[in-house]
Amino acid sequence: MHIFEGLPSQLDSSPVMQLKRSTFQELSFRTGLWFALGVGFAIPISTSLTSAFSVGVLICWFLSGQYRVTFELLRTYRVATVSLILFCTLAVGLLYTPQTLSLATRNLFKYRQFLMIPIYLSFFLDSRVRLRGIRMFELALLLTLAVSMFCWMFGIEWDVPSHDHAIFKNRITQNILMSFLVYLSAWRFLEKPRKNWFWGAVLLIATVNVLLIVPGRSGYLAVGVLIGVLMYQKLGYKGILPAGACVLVIGMICYQSSDRFQRRIDLVISEIRNYHQTQDHASGVNLRIEFLLNGLELAQSSPIFGSGTGSFAMRYHQLMEQKGQMVTANPHNEYVMLLVQNGAIGVGLFLLLFWFCWRSTRGLSGLEPAFAQAVVGVYMIVCLVNSLMLDTTEGGLFGYLMGLTCAAGVSTRGASLGTSPVETDADAPDSQAETLQNAA
Template sequence: MALPRVLRCCPVALWALLLFGSFIVGLTYNSATLQEGLAMVNKYRELFFIPVLMGFVSTERFRYWLWNAFIIASIATLLGSSLMDAGVLELNKLGDPCFKSRITHSIFIAFFAFFCAHKAFQEQRYRPLYLIAMAFCLYNLFFVVQGRTGQLVIIGLALLFAWQRFNGKGRLLAIVVIASLLALFVNFSDKTSRLKEGIENTQAYLKPVPEQVDSSMGLRYGFWKNSLILMSGKPLLGYGTGSFTKEYQRLVGDKAFATTNPHNEFLMIGVQLGVLGVLVYVGFLWSQFQCARQLAKPEKWLAQGLLLCLLVTSVFNSPFLDHAEGHWFAILIALCFAPIYKPGVPLCKDSPPISRPSLCRH
């Protein structure tokens, strides 16, 4: 019953529903089977969950409990990873010390580190606990799991945090400290193999005659190139919902590794729904940027950090296509932007930032 008012009050909810609707419209002209198309619609159902969840977390009380659930789940994820690394628990099927893939794990932990950093500034009573949790996250990201996507996300979030919390001199100092720590890590740590491998793969792929095209980054660049070729064939509306796998296989044949995921959300949407679909996704991202400005601090800062996390992840992965990432982003987007929706009182464009009690009161 709350859905119509949620859509009127919060552009993020409206754009999420428009994007989900675009996938449904794409069923009418897809080159794949109806079953494949419906399976893809089901993959992106998290977009529909965003406006629905906003109606359920419209009150501060519910958001308070959900934020605490986020903290508990994140700590449990960190502890599980540490126990796997220590040999107490078995590694996952990929041989990594985390419950899901290292990509998924690193994204979750990077945002939790950003969350803890803000809470350390905000909550004086629990500041030592949040600082310990943040240090635990950073150690896990760079010395235990080493997901490159999460490492890029945390670097971006660290710079964003400095911009949000410090003045001009503080921001400059933060940049120097971050750059120095990264330089020390790259030059003196024995845990940089994945990072160096990514740089070497990129350099090899960019040569006139590409080398190491079968590496993880080389394959990914090939996915992006072939996806752009597909988009050029039907640029406006794409090939329809669920068509990516079939069209990619048709393009590459037996010459190269056929994928079901280009590891880029923009390209995944672009091949299926064309430029119009990509514009809807950009509108969804832009609405988050605009709505974040209407929130009061610290909700504003967390929403901005989540948007940056989604942007970086969308470049190197397809977060809403993936099950764990899709549900995680849907819940946190609803949680971050739900304060804009106030039952019975729609927020007009000229309203001042919403004044809300601090998150996760203790």
């Protein structure tokens, strides 16, 4: 079979997928499932806890023999294959980078989420486990929302005043995370509006938190994208115009009712309009435009392969010595970063991964495939204004959510053929979800 075909029937019928585990391997597998669920809760809360749980997942992945499932997925499932190829392409960039090997390797390590996607895929083949993973993520977001709203209502400054009621992460990261809570609560509320009134309330409060309380403009953009994705999922292409109208109405209401929102939007408009009239590019939008133009200039010297992984900071510093502009190691644009360091090949594989993640869930129903498309939509657009893959929280979240949600593309189609993606011996539980129950 061609490596990019990814036919679930062949995947499920492979002997490699029908694991026979020893008692120790089964215990390791159960523990790995708990660690994987823990990652979903830890990502919005604590970087240290996320790292600890991720290491636990890796150890259990190896000890339980689950790597055999991952290797089969790499051979047959396009999302896993392209994710690994992308990471290997970034690793090859170490061979010709002008940066020192230690710094370049540190830069490569920031893209470890592309290695984690196939590993998470192997742990989330059961739909009930996937739903529990999403619930753990939701629980962390609900905790963040509750504390943020409490601090806002009572005028409490969390940690430092500049956080603007952002709790566990900075305001940009929190608003991106909170935009996903907006989507998840909207999806659940629209499924059964009369029954799921709680999620309707969460939808309203989370939207207010993103747009009116925590001033992260990336969150504004993410909410707009998610409205478009949700409308498309519910109405197809007919939902595009209503989505645009909805974004416009919400934007006008927020603009008229919130001085903070109005100032943030006015600042964006004025900075874009006056970019060429001023040399003082010291604010967010002006700097992003400057980084974009300078990054494209750097990419011209090696447009196909780039100048090597980890080379952006060095090359940008050299260019700024000539221009006398602000030096940066982060262009706040993931596409520019990949283009300079890994050329058109790196950017193409990055976009190809987005495409396969989207395609893997087309035609499927349920929360997981819908959420996969929402995540892809947000990251594709917000990566234009932030280097999300370089950021520990945003990058780790992408790997986790893509592994979790895209697993639906393996297991759901396999179930429709009357087969089971992963089977253990006769003494083992019938599913990952039952494994969790027995472990408890």
